[in-house]
Amino acid sequence: MENVPAKKYMSEEKYSKRTARRILLDKIVRWAFSFSILFAVIVLVVLLYQIITKSIGWLDWNFLTGNLSIKPEKAGIRGVILGSLLLMVVVIPVTLFLGVATAIYLEEYAGKSKLKTIITTNISNLASVPSVIFGLLGLAVFGRLFNLGSSILAGGLTLSLLVLPIVVVSSQEAIKAVPGYLRDASYAIGASKWTTIRKVVLPASLPGILTGSILAMSRAIGETAPLVVLGIPTLILKIPNGIFDDFTALPIQIYYWTLDTVLTAEYANLAAATIVVLLTMLFLMNSIAIFIRNKFQKRY
Amino acid sequence: MNDTSIRNLILKNLESSKGKKTDKIVTTLLLMAASISIVTSIGIVVTLVNDAVHFFAEVPLRDFFSTELAPLGIEPAFGVIPLLVGTVMSALIAMLVAVPIGLTAAIYLSEFAPTSFRNTLKPIMEVLAGIPTIVYGFFAYSFVTPILMKMLPNLEAKNVLSAGLVMGVMIIPMVTSLSEDAMNAVPNSLREGALALGATKLEVTLKVVVPAAISGIVASFILGISRAIGETMIVVIASGSSKKLTFDITQSMQTMTSYIVEFTGGDAGAGTVGYYSLYAVGLLLFIFTLIMNLIAQYVAKKYREVY
Amino acid sequence: MTNIVNDEVKNRVVYEVSNLNLWYGNDQALVDVSADIESNEVTAIIGPSGCGKSTFIKTLNRMVELIPIVKTSGEIKYNGVDIFDKSIRVEDLRTKVGMVFQKPNPFPKSVFENVAYGPRIHGIKNKKILNEIVETSLKKAAIWDELKDRLNDNAYGLSGGQQQRLCLARVLAVEPEVVLMDEPTSALDPISTLKIEDLIQELKSSYTIIIVTHNMQQAGRISDKTAFFLNGEIIEFDRTETIFSTPKDKRTEDYITGRFG
Numbered sequence: 001m002e003n004v005p006a007k008k009y010m011s012e013e014k015y016s017k018r019t020a021r022r023i024l025l026d027k028i029v030r031w032a033f034s035f036s037i038l039f040a041v042i043v044l045v046v047l048l049y050q051i052i053t054k055s056i057g058w059l060d061w062n063f064l065t066g067n068l069s070i071k072p073e074k075a076g077i078r079g080v081i082l083g084s085l086l087l088m089v090v091v092i093p094v095t096l097f098l099g100v101a102t103a104i105y106l107e108e109y110a111g112k113s114k115l116k117t118i119i120t121t122n123i124s125n126l127a128s129v130p131s132v133i134f135g136l137l138g139l140a141v142f143g144r145l146f147n148l149g150s151s152i153l154a155g156g157l158t159l160s161l162l163v164l165p166i167v168v169v170s171s172q173e174a175i176k177a178v179p180g181y182l183r184d185a186s187y188a189i190g191a192s193k194w195t196t197i198r199k200v201v202l203p204a205s206l207p208g209i210l211t212g213s214i215l216a217m218s219r220a221i222g223e224t225a226p227l228v229v230l231g232i233p234t235l236i237l238k239i240p241n242g243i244f245d246d247f248t249a250l251p252i253q254i255y256y257w258t259l260d261t262v263l264t265a266e267y268a269n270l271a272a273a274t275i276v277v278l279l280t281m282l283f284l285m286n287s288i289a290i291f292i293r294n295k296f297q298k299r300y
Numbered sequence: 301m302n303d304t305s306i307r308n309l310i311l312k313n314l315e316s317s318k319g320k321k322t323d324k325i326v327t328t329l330l331l332m333a334a335s336i337s338i339v340t341s342i343g344i345v346v347t348l349v350n351d352a353v354h355f356f357a358e359v360p361l362r363d364f365f366s367t368e369l370a371p372l373g374i375e376p377a378f379g380v381i382p383l384l385v386g387t388v389m390s391a392l393i394a395m396l397v398a399v400p401i402g403l404t405a406a407i408y409l410s411e412f413a414p415t416s417f418r419n420t421l422k423p424i425m426e427v428l429a430g431i432p433t434i435v436y437g438f439f440a441y442s443f444v445t446p447i448l449m450k451m452l453p454n455l456e457a458k459n460v461l462s463a464g465l466v467m468g469v470m471i472i473p474m475v476t477s478l479s480e481d482a483m484n485a486v487p488n489s490l491r492e493g494a495l496a497l498g499a500t501k502l503e504v505t506l507k508v509v510v511p512a513a514i515s516g517i518v519a520s521f522i523l524g525i526s527r528a529i530g531e532t533m534i535v536v537i538a539s540g541s542s543k544k545l546t547f548d549i550t551q552s553m554q555t556m557t558s559y560i561v562e563f564t565g566g567d568a569g570a571g572t573v574g575y576y577s578l579y580a581v582g583l584l585l586f587i588f589t590l591i592m593n594l595i596a597q598y599v600a601k602k603y604r605e606v607y
Numbered sequence: 608m609t610n611i612v613n614d615e616v617k618n619r620v621v622y623e624v625s626n627l628n629l630w631y632g633n634d635q636a637l638v639d640v641s642a643d644i645e646s647n648e649v650t651a652i653i654g655p656s657g658c659g660k661s662t663f664i665k666t667l668n669r670m671v672e673l674i675p676i677v678k679t680s681g682e683i684k685y686n687g688v689d690i691f692d693k694s695i696r697v698e699d700l701r702t703k704v705g706m707v708f709q710k711p712n713p714f715p716k717s718v719f720e721n722v723a724y725g726p727r728i729h730g731i732k733n734k735k736i737l738n739e740i741v742e743t744s745l746k747k748a749a750i751w752d753e754l755k756d757r758l759n760d761n762a763y764g765l766s767g768g769q770q771q772r773l774c775l776a777r778v779l780a781v782e783p784e785v786v787l788m789d790e791p792t793s794a795l796d797p798i799s800t801l802k803i804e805d806l807i808q809e810l811k812s813s814y815t816i817i818i819v820t821h822n823m824q825q826a827g828r829i830s831d832k833t834a835f836f837l838n839g840e841i842i843e844f845d846r847t848e849t850i851f852s853t854p855k856d857k858r859t860e861d862y863i864t865g866r867f868g
Contacts, residue, residue: 014730015729015730018729018730019696019698019699019729020696022698022728023696023698
C-alpha cells in the first residue's frame, strides 16, 4: 500500500520502518505496564503468605481464648478481641447517629446553602487529616478534659470522629440515590418532611448506609496510632468489663508485640497470629458489606 | 361513615401543632449533628494551637527549627529538623515507588486491560488498600528489612528505606484508583479521533488521554504525598526513633508522626514541655497535610479540562 | 493531456466493497453490501436512523473494530488490497483514510498541537516543517485566516463550526487519500454547515469524500453519487441526480419523498 504522509518530508521506506517500530513499541509497553499490576499482586500474595506461615502453630483455640501473658507460649488474645469488639460497640452507634444525621441534614435540609458547602468541605478535609492528629485531639479532649483517660469510651469516641467522614459520605450517596418520585409520592399524600425521611428515604437508603458503616468499622478496627497516642497500655492482664474500663485492642497488641520482637523472637509469631485474626475479621466484615450491597441494592 | 371520620382525623392531624413542633425539633437536632464535623475541625485547631502555644512559651521558634532533638536529654532540645528530614525522606522513597507503579497500573487498567482482567484486578487493588497500616509495618520489619539487609550489608535493623518502600506499596492503590478515575473521565470521542488518525493505542494513551487527565493524575500524586506524610505505624515500627540528623536512608530516622506516637507511650507527663512538644509537632504536621490537600484540590479544579 | 489524466483519475475505483456482512453480536447490521466508490467524488450515504450507514462508514477505516462483539464477513478492497487481510496494518489504513466525526472532537490542546498531532506521530519533528504542514492544512480547511493569530489558543475556545473545520484540518495534515465524514454538520448551525459544504466541494478535486448524512437536501446539494441504505442493505446506489429525480426502487422514492424516515 502506497503510504507516505507528508511525501515531501520522508521516504516511503523510512516511514514504513517507523510505523513498524511504533506498532512494536505499543506491544512492548502495553506488556511492561501490566507488570505494575503483577507487582501489586505479588506483594499481596507474599505479604499474606509470610504472615500466615509465621502464625502457624501459634494460632489455636488456646490463643483465641486465653489471656495475655509475658510468656509467649501462654499468651492468648481473648481480652484483646473483647477490647476491639467493645470499641466497636462505642463506634457503631456514635458514627451511625452522627453520620446519618449529618447526611440527612446535608441532603434533605441544606439545599444549596453556604452552610452545606462549609460542612462538605470540612468533611473532606477531615478525611485527610492524619490519624495521629485525631489521637492528639482525643487525648486532650476525651482523655484529659472529659477525664476518660485511656478507657474504651475515650478510644471509641476518638475513632468515631476519625471514621465519621466515611459514614457521612456513603450515607449521603445512599440518600441521594433515592429517586425523587418516591419522595414526591409521600409528600403528595400530605406527609411531613420528617415523616417522609423516616418512612421512605431512610428505608430505601438503608443498604448503602449499612455498607458505609461497615466500611467505617473496618477502618476503625485496624487503627493503631490514635489509640497509642491516647495512652493505651502494653500489657493489660485484666479483661475489660465495660466501656469505662481500660483495654487493649488487636492493632495495639500487634504493635507492641512487633516492637518487642527484638527481645523475644516468639512475639513475632504472636503478632502474626493476631494479624491473621484481624484480617479475618476484616474479610468477614467486607464480605458482609458486599453481600448487602449486591443483595439489597435496588436499581431504580 | 368511615370516609368522613378518616378525613376528619387527617385534617385534625394536619392542623395540630404537634407535627410542626416535631419538625422543628428534628431540624435542630439534625443541624446539631451536622455541625459536629465543624466542631471537630475547630477542636483540632484549638487543641493543637492551644498546647503548641504553651510549647512556644518555653521554647523559642529558633530552637524549634534547629537540628538538635533530644526531648529526654539532660538538657532537653526540641529541634524539629531531624523529624522533618525523616518525614521528607520516607515520603520521597514512598513516592518513588507509588508514582511509577501506581500510574502505570492505572494506565494499564484504564486503557489496555481487557474487561475480564479489570474485574479481577480491581478487587486486588481494593484489598491492598484495606490492609491496616500496622500490618504493613509488621511486614516491613519482619520481612522486607531482612531481605534488604542481605542486599545492603550495612543496612541497620531500623531504617527509613524499608519503611519508605512499604509505605509506597501502601499508597499504590490510592494513586491507581484516583488516576484511573481521571483517565476514565476523558471522553471516548477523543480516543476515537486520535485512533482515526492512524495512531497506535499507546500513542493515543500517552499523547491524548494522559495529558487530558493530567490534573486529576497530579492531584492523586499530591494526595499520595499527603498520605505518606501522615502515615505513622509503618515508620514507627520499621524506621525506629533515631533523632540524629542524617540523610542516610540505611539508618533509622524518626518522622513527625512517629515522634508523636513514641512520646505518648507514657513518657510525657501532662504539662511538661515534652507533652507540649507533641502538639507543636502535631500542629506542624497538620499544617503540612492541610496545605497539601488544598493544593491537590486546587490542581484538580484549575487544570481540569472542560469536556 | 490534462484531460486524459483527469479522466483516468476520475474513473479509478478506490473502494471495492463485496458482499460485506456485519454483526453486532447476534444482530446483523449490514446485509450483503456491495459498492464501488470512485476517487475524487463525493459519495453520500443516506437512509433512516439505524439503517447501518454509520456502521458502514466506520467499517471502511476499521474503526468499527473498537467494539469487541463485532464480526464481519465479505471483502473490502482499498486500492486493490483487502483491508481485513492480516498483513495490513490498521494504522496505515487510517492514515490514508481519515475520519471526521459527528460531534467535533478536538483534543484539549492548542490549535497548533491539534493539527500537528498526526505528523508528529509519524515522526516529523522539525519545527519549520510542522509549521508548514499546520499552515497548509488549516488553509485547506478554509480556517487559516480565522486562526492564524490564535494557533496557541486552546481548541475548546473555538465555536462548533470552527472546531469541526479544525478537526478536518487535523485529518488533512496526515495527507489522506479518502476522507470519511459521519454526519459532520448535524451538530452545527446553518452557516457553519454551508461553510463546510463549500469546503467539501473544493476538497473533492484532491480527495475522495464519503459522507453520511441524515439531511437529504445536503446529499442533493453536494454529492456526485448517493447510496440509499435501509435495514443494513444498499437499496440503490447511483448518480445523485438519478436517485433524487428518477429513483429506480420504490423504497428509495418513498424515503426521498418523505413517506418515512
